[in-house]
Amino acid sequence: KQWYQRRVRGRVKMSGSNKWITSFWDFPQDVFSDSFRLTHIDASGSEVSSVGFRHIKNVPYIKAASFANCKYVDDAALSHLHGSADTGSLKVLNLCNTNITPLALHQLAELHSLKHLDISECRLLAQMPANHPELIELQKTNLPKCTVDISSNKVL
Numbered sequence: 356k357q358w359y360q361r362r363v364r365g366r367v368k369m370s371g372s373n374k375w376i377t378s379f380w381d382f383p384q385d386v387f388s389d390s391f392r393l394t395h396i397d398a399s400g401s402e403v404s405s406v407g408f409r410h411i412k413n414v415p416y417i418k419a420a421s422f423a424n425c426k427y428v429d430d431a432a433l434s435h436l437h438g439s440a441d442t443g444s445l446k447v448l449n450l451c452n453t454n455i456t457p458l459a460l461h462q463l464a465e466l467h468s469l470k471h472l473d474i475s476e477c478r479l480l481a482q483m484p485a486n487h488p489e490l491i492e493l494q495k496t497n498l499p500k501c502t503v504d505i506s507s508n509k510v511l
Contacts, residue, residue, distance in 0.1 A: 365403070368395035370416065392416040399423040399449070408435035419447035423473070428453040433462040443468040451504070452476040460489050464497035473504040480505070 366375040370392035376382060394416050404427035411417065412435040420436070422428045428450065436445065445468050456479040463472065474480060483490060485505055494503050 365396065365398035365401050367393055367397070370394050394418045394444075396420040398425060401425055402427060405429050405432035405435075408432040411435060412437075415442040416444050418444050420445070421447075421449035422453060423449045423451040425453050428455070430455055430459040430462065433459055436466065446470045447472075449473040450477065452478075454479060456480070457483060457489060460493050464493050467498065469498055469501045471502050471504075472498065475504045475506045 366377045368375055375395075375397070393411075393414055395418060396411070397420075399421045400423070403422060403425050408428075408431075411420075417436075422432075433455070436448070445466060448463075448466065448469055448471070451473045452475075455474065455477050463469075463474070466472075483505075490503075490505060494501070
């Protein structure tokens with residue numbers, strides 16, 4: 356929790372609450388109890404980097420995570436999302452305007468629980484046409500139940 360609140364300046368939600376936690380001091384006292392479950396992360400526009408992702412590597416309850424406009428998020432970050440993906444909890448992932456590359460598509464294809472994936476505005480993916488075989492395979496074969504946003508006006 357300290358990493359996220361102090362370094363990233365983002366916000367999080369916990370299970371059983373609709374309230375976003377935006378301050379380190381707003382975390383419940385029983386943060387290390389079995390009932391504490393981090394379910395949502397919104398680090399949009401923050402300076403979170405792939406190095407910081409190791410702190411969420413084994414968090415199994417994350418349902419939605421947004422790293423939109425995080426210029427330091429790249430392919431290396433994605434391997435740390437498998438804790439939530441492996442349990443089937445990760446449903447929504449926003450990587451809009453990050454520095455992921457076409458190589459990241461293989462890692463994203465392993466996140467089978469996703470229902471919505473936003474990889475739009477990623478400058479290193481922008482050169483790929485919407486009908487690129489790797490993008491088609493990501494949607495049709497690997498993530499058939501997932502809506503994939505690939506640009507500001509194209510959805511697979």
